[in-house]
Amino acid sequence: MTSIDLLLQRQSTPSLTTPAPSHLDLEKILAAGMRVPDHACLQPWHFTVITGSGLQRLSDLLVQSSDIQSDNLTKISKMPLRAPMIIVVNTEFVHHDKVPTQEQLITTGCGVHAMQMAAFALGYGAMWRTGKLAYNTKVKQGLAIKEHDEIVGFLYIGTPCKKLPIKPTRDYKNKVTYWK
Numbered sequence: 001m002t003s004i005d006l007l008l009q010r011q012s013t014p015s016l017t018t019p020a021p022s023h024l025d026l027e028k029i030l031a032a033g034m035r036v037p038d039h040a041c042l043q044p045w046h047f048t049v050i051t052g053s054g055l056q057r058l059s060d061l062l063v064q065s066s067d068i069q070s071d072n073l074t075k076i077s078k079m080p081l082r083a084p085m086i087i088v089v090n091t092e093f094v095h096h097d098k099v100p101t102q103e104q105l106i107t108t109g110c111g112v113h114a115m116q117m118a119a120f121a122l123g124y125g126a127m128w129r130t131g132k133l134a135y136n137t138k139v140k141q142g143l144a145i146k147e148h149d150e151i152v153g154f155l156y157i158g159t160p161c162k163k164l165p166i167k168p169t170r171d172y173k174n175k176v177t178y179w180k
């Protein structure tokens, strides 16, 4: 796959199975996540790689953090088991006079995107998810994320359950203006 094909064909893979990325491939995925545009090189992010029994730990954490009255606990308990690997990406905001937290959030999001692209390039599938539990204080605590930081994404990674057709190109015409 050429670089431009990667950029033009990237898409999400909701249904994932084993195998998860190998150790070598995971290293490449994480390295891609580190290589994002980053004002003042603050590296204001953290990656938590969850596999194996860690997925059950995450499931337990999500259930314990949920509202037992209104949430569908069975559905929530199964969420982390949708892929053999999840990378939780959160901010680690740094105080900087020229780099507001807004920019640090953006650069952290770039990391999720870069890791999805790397996974795709290596033949894996991946899907960026959040949902309301990404904004839950107890979930953040369980993942050792400080209260003022943000979970930017749960990046589910694995092998596509089936080969999906590449989605059609999106038309940019209504999204672009030109100054000449």
Ligand SMILES: Cc1cc2nc3c(=O)[nH]c(=O)nc-3n(C[C@H](O)[C@H](O)[C@H](O)COP(=O)(O)O)c2cc1C
Residues within 6 Å of the ligand: 010, 011, 012, 013, 127, 128, 129, 130, 131, 152, 153, 167
């Ligand atoms: C910050 C963020 C959070 C997202 N959270 C979810 C989510 O919780 N559930 C979901 O189905 N899709 C979520 N998505 C969208 C999917 O990752 C995906 O982009 C979307 O389904 C479109 O598919 P595509 O990536 O193949 O174009 C999220 C995307 C972003 C950028």
